[in-house]
Amino acid sequence: MSGISSVLDIAAQAMAAEQVGVEVTSHNIANVNTPGYSRQKVNYVTAYPETSPWGPMGRGVRIYNIERSFDRFIQASLDGKTATLWEYQAKQSEMERVATIFNETEDDALNTLLSEFWAAWHDLADNPQGAAERQALIGQAESLCDAFSSRAEQLVQERQSITQEIGPILEEINTRAARIAELTGQIQESEVGTQVNNDLRDKRQNEITELEKLVGVSYYTTGDGTVNVTLPNGRPLVTGIDSWTLEYTIDVNDEIDVTWHGPGGTVDHISDSLTGGKLSGLIQVRDTIIPQYQSDLDNLAKEFIGAVNSQHSQGVGLELFTSVTGTYAVDDPTDPLNATDLPFGAEITAGTFQIFVDRDGAPQSNATIAVDPTDTLDDLVIAINTSAVGADVTASVVDNQLRIVANAGTDTFGFAADTSNVLMALGINTFFNGDSAYTFEVNSTVSNSPNMIAAGQIDTATGEHPVGDNQNALALSDLENTAVVTVGTDTLTVAEAYRRLVADIGLEAEQNATQAQFFQDQVDQYQAMRDDVSGVSLDEELTNLIKYQRAYQAAARLVTVADEMFQTLLNTKQ
Amino acid sequence: MRVSMATVYSYIQRNLQNLSEELSKINLSISSGKKYSSISDNPVEVGALLGLTTSSDQVAQYKRNLNTAQDWLATTESTLSNVGEIVKSCTATAEQMATGTYNASQRIAAAQSIQQLLEEIMQGGNANYNGQYILSGYKIDTQPFVEGAFTIQTPVMKLQTGSTGTATSGGAYVGTTTKTYVVEIVQGGATGVATFHYSEDGGQTWSDPPVATGAAVAVGTDGVTATFGGTWVEGDRFSIPVYKPITYQGDDNTLEIGIGRNSRLEVNKVGSDVLGGTGGSTDIFEILAQLKSALEANDAMEAGASLENLKTYQDQLNATLAGLGAALNRVTVKNEVYDTLQQSLTDNIAEKGDTDLVEAANALAAKELAYQAALASSTQVMSLSLLDYMTS
Numbered sequence: 001m002s003g004i005s006s007v008l009d010i011a012a013q014a015m016a017a018e019q020v021g022v023e024v025t026s027h028n029i030a031n032v033n034t035p036g037y038s039r040q041k042v043n044y045v046t047a048y049p050e051t052s053p054w055g056p057m058g059r060g061v062r063i064y065n066i067e068r069s070f071d072r073f074i075q076a077s078l079d080g081k082t083a084t085l086w087e088y089q090a091k092q093s094e095m096e097r098v099a100t101i102f103n104e105t106e107d108d109a110l111n112t113l114l115s116e117f118w119a120a121w122h123d124l125a126d127n128p129q130g131a132a133e134r135q136a137l138i139g140q141a142e143s144l145c146d147a148f149s150s151r152a153e154q155l156v157q158e159r160q161s162i163t164q165e166i167g168p169i170l171e172e173i174n175t176r177a178a179r180i181a182e183l184t185g186q187i188q189e190s191e192v193g194t195q196v197n198n199d200l201r202d203k204r205q206n207e208i209t210e211l212e213k214l215v216g217v218s219y220y221t222t223g224d225g226t227v228n229v230t231l232p233n234g235r236p237l238v239t240g241i242d243s244w245t246l247e248y249t250i251d252v253n254d255e256i257d258v259t260w261h262g263p264g265g266t267v268d269h270i271s272d273s274l275t276g277g278k279l280s281g282l283i284q285v286r287d288t289i290i291p292q293y294q295s296d297l298d299n300l301a302k303e304f305i306g307a308v309n310s311q312h313s314q315g316v317g318l319e320l321f322t323s324v325t326g327t328y329a330v331d332d333p334t335d336p337l338n339a340t341d342l343p344f345g346a347e348i349t350a351g352t353f354q355i356f357v358d359r360d361g362a363p364q365s366n367a368t369i370a371v372d373p374t375d376t377l378d379d380l381v382i383a384i385n386t387s388a389v390g391a392d393v394t395a396s397v398v399d400n401q402l403r404i405v406a407n408a409g410t411d412t413f414g415f416a417a418d419t420s421n422v423l424m425a426l427g428i429n430t431f432f433n434g435d436s437a438y439t440f441e442v443n444s445t446v447s448n449s450p451n452m453i454a455a456g457q458i459d460t461a462t463g464e465h466p467v468g469d470n471q472n473a474l475a476l477s478d479l480e481n482t483a484v485v486t487v488g489t490d491t492l493t494v495a496e497a498y499r500r501l502v503a504d505i506g507l508e509a510e511q512n513a514t515q516a517q518f519f520q521d522q523v524d525q526y527q528a529m530r531d532d533v534s535g536v537s538l539d540e541e542l543t544n545l546i547k548y549q550r551a552y553q554a555a556a557r558l559v560t561v562a563d564e565m566f567q568t569l570l571n572t573k574q
Numbered sequence: 575m576r577v578s579m580a581t582v583y584s585y586i587q588r589n590l591q592n593l594s595e596e597l598s599k600i601n602l603s604i605s606s607g608k609k610y611s612s613i614s615d616n617p618v619e620v621g622a623l624l625g626l627t628t629s630s631d632q633v634a635q636y637k638r639n640l641n642t643a644q645d646w647l648a649t650t651e652s653t654l655s656n657v658g659e660i661v662k663s664c665t666a667t668a669e670q671m672a673t674g675t676y677n678a679s680q681r682i683a684a685a686q687s688i689q690q691l692l693e694e695i696m697q698g699g700n701a702n703y704n705g706q707y708i709l710s711g712y713k714i715d716t717q718p719f720v721e722g723a724f725t726i727q728t729p730v731m732k733l734q735t736g737s738t739g740t741a742t743s744g745g746a747y748v749g750t751t752t753k754t755y756v757v758e759i760v761q762g763g764a765t766g767v768a769t770f771h772y773s774e775d776g777g778q779t780w781s782d783p784p785v786a787t788g789a790a791v792a793v794g795t796d797g798v799t800a801t802f803g804g805t806w807v808e809g810d811r812f813s814i815p816v817y818k819p820i821t822y823q824g825d826d827n828t829l830e831i832g833i834g835r836n837s838r839l840e841v842n843k844v845g846s847d848v849l850g851g852t853g854g855s856t857d858i859f860e861i862l863a864q865l866k867s868a869l870e871a872n873d874a875m876e877a878g879a880s881l882e883n884l885k886t887y888q889d890q891l892n893a894t895l896a897g898l899g900a901a902l903n904r905v906t907v908k909n910e911v912y913d914t915l916q917q918s919l920t921d922n923i924a925e926k927g928d929t930d931l932v933e934a935a936n937a938l939a940a941k942e943l944a945y946q947a948a949l950a951s952s953t954q955v956m957s958l959s960l961l962d963y964m965t966s
Binding site: 032033039095096099100102103104109111112114115116118119122123125126127128129456459462464466467468469470471474477478480481495496499500502503504505506507509510513524527528531532533534535536537538539540542543546 | 575580588616624625628635639711712715827829831832836960
């Protein structure tokens with residue numbers, strides 16, 4: 001029914017509708033800086049027309065719904081890139097810390113210490129009986145050992161500090177998953193028909209985005225407003241109003257084992273399938289990248305130790321031994337030497353070595369001992385004790401280590417011409433001790449008595465070992481330029497191998513930084529695209545504000561007009 | 575395209591952040607003087623830098639080794655050239671004394687000077703560098719040349735034509751000076767029949783009366799004996815030198831020093847090769863002892879024979895000295911090569927690793943300008959708002 005009251009009616013509805021517009025605008029303005037907020041707008045429709053003699057007649061405005069500006073395809077892309085970005089960012093920041101451990105651009109870098117170590121051998125070769133040169137060599141060698149073991153130690157600490165980050169991350173993932181499920185419940189309860197709970201949906205979307213930063217997930221929204229979040233291997237993290245949890249343990253290989261605890265007590269190990277997010281980046285650095293460097297560094301240290309010891313065991317110091325105990329122990333003295341877990345057991349070849357015994361400083365006796373890699377330590381002991389020096393020295397097995405002692409107080413003994421590497425493998429007459437970067441140290445025999453540093457060699461023809469002999473020191477200083485370390489298919493010098501390790505670490509750090517930057521740019525672009533759709537523009541809102549205000553004013557004016565019309569009508573009766 | 579507030583402000587923030595990060599990087603490289611502060615800045619260049627540094631350190635070490643080598647070689651050379659000078663003056667004396675114009679007492683005087691020169695050679699040969707004997711081989715803690723006890727030497731025979739006399743020396747010397755006994759047959763005949771007398775001063779004075787030849791007959795009063803054999807002719811002579819032989823205590827190794835990759839230099843000489851002490855025709859001690867004995871025995875012929883040996887020795891010594899000179903020259907050349915190499919390595923390291931100040935200052939100025947421009951335009955953008963134009 002049309003009439004003046006109908007005008008009043010239209011005006012009242014319009015005022016109410018425009019007021020909603022102002023309210024929504026103020027909501028937008030208020031949330032201009034709220035993360036994840038999507039701007040909302042009021043959808044107006046015309047009211048259902050009324051039949052009239054002049055045909056259907058408009059009945060003013062109605063509010064259809066309040067809609068948020070949201071493009072789920074852009075959002076999905078943004079979330080995917082965010083997961084990748086956070087993975088690379090985590091790797092980048094961890095790798096920067098690892099790179100700092102190996103920072104060779106500073107002074108006192110390992111590369112410098114290595115040069116100084118070889119230089120000390122050169123100095124000793126220049127003056128083989130010099131006490132100062134010997135002491136300096138020990139000092140340099142100890143600095144070098146410290147440099148190796150502190151780097152190994154820092155790598156271990158780096159892994160430990162990553163371990164400490166894993167727990168809080170999993171806790172946050174579980175909390176956010178539970179929050180998503182909870183929000184879904186609230187959304188289902190609050191939505192009717194076409195009316196959508198914009199703010200709760202924004203909140204839930206924001207939770208998902210935050211979740212992507214921690215772990216790469218995929219999600220899809222069903223028609224009824226529920227969302228399912230799944231892990232990369234397809235295991236659900238959130239299904240409707242249910243969420244499942246992640247936990248971790250350290251497995252026997254010292255690796256992070258992330259487990260998914262699903263419905264009905266189902267457990268799945270998902271470490272290997274994780275991609276994207278900080279969690280995946282951290283696990284990769286901890287369990288793949290750093291262990292590789294650890295094994296590279298250990299391999300480098302081991303081959304370095306082996307090369308130096310192998311040469312050192314050929315020589316004699318200014319003093320000979322009165323007794324010597326090997327630094328490497330076998331598992332079982334009745335097992336073959338190459339199969340008893342000696343760190344350098346594989347280096348033993350069929351060959352011989354010689355023992356020379358001095359009495360009161362003059363050659364007394366000598367013997368050549370034949371060694372086969374399948375000999376046992378017990379065999380070796382018998383071979384020494386029954387040899388030509390058997391009357392002057394006694395070999396025995398002490399704590400599964402070879403021990404040789406001179407029988408008489410006037411006697412000393414030394415070694416020469418070891419072609420079998422057995423002395424090096426057992427740690428007899430060696431310079432270094434240990435078999436990895438972590439256990440790298442100077443053999444206490446030489447560090448306690450620098451005169452035991454083998455700069456010379458016994459003259460196998462005469463048994464003499466004059467103090468001016470520098471052959472062994474020269475041979476050791478030559479190792480600087482000898483390729484002794486096997487890296488992949490290449491054989492490199494110690495310095496080259498270390499340089500390669502440093503370059504590998506630097507490249508990994510650089511590459512992650514580059515990737516992080518690349519994905520940062522991508523995320524920025526998608527963020528800009530998302531904000532183009534969903535972000536609040538104050539100028540736009542202010543314009544809308546005026547628009548709604550003016551419409552409200554005009555509608556109010558309609559009330560006045562209708563009132564005047566009533567007045568006019570009522571006045572006609574007077 | 576809609577532009578939301580978030581977009582505007584995040585762009586401003588990001589750009590300012592990037593610019594200030596670049597600014598701080600340039601600033602760091604200027605203040606530290608180093609192009610790279612972390613191995614991830616440029617792993618390839620940093621790796622190359624490490625290689626260059628290693629090479630440079632090595633060259634520095636080889637230069638230090640060359641200094642040691644030079645010291646050893648110079649000490650060896652000066653020792654041996656001193657010996658050369660002494661040998662020359664011995665040769666001059668021997669040349670003089672080999673002529674017939676000198677008498678026994680003059681020759682004995684010359685013998686004394688030869689003995690002194692011999693001792694001087696021995697002292698020279700015992701020279702050390704930094705407390706290490708340079709001519710002992712590896713036994714640098716052992717004095718290479720030592721005088722032994724007095725030894726009665728094998729007789730030097732001077733027989734007349736037709737003589738079949740033989741003599742061997744024996745006994746234990748109890749004297750305290752070096753001397754040479756000259757034995758002369760006074761009356762010929764078979765051993766036992768023949769008689770001899772002897773002289774301790776080169777034949778100036780003779781023992782009297784003559785004594786019959788035989789086995790282990792005392793010659794002089796200091797324990798020297800001679801055992802005669804064969805048939806003697808009057809005027810047969812032989813001399814029995816008594817002196818302290820010099821023996822070599824070192825070994826026959828030569829010290830080597832590393833002066834380059836797989837390159838070693840011999841920096842000393844084996845004392846027994848260049849001086850002697852082990853006997854033989856090139857043993858300067860034995861040559862001089864024989865010369866001295868010949869002079870004591872007033873034997874110009876033997877002195878002449880020693881002269882030949884001295885000349886041979888002098889040639890050998892000259893060859894050794896030439897070798898040392900060549901080695902010293904090699905050290906000098908190698909040093910120069912290393913100087914050049916180190917210079918180029920240093921340049922290379924500086925070029926790769928040090929900040930190019932001009933370039934960095936330019937970059938800094940450019941970034942500064944960009945930063946200021948960004949600040950200015952950001953301020954402009956941020957100040958624009960519809961609010962400024964709305965009146966209540």
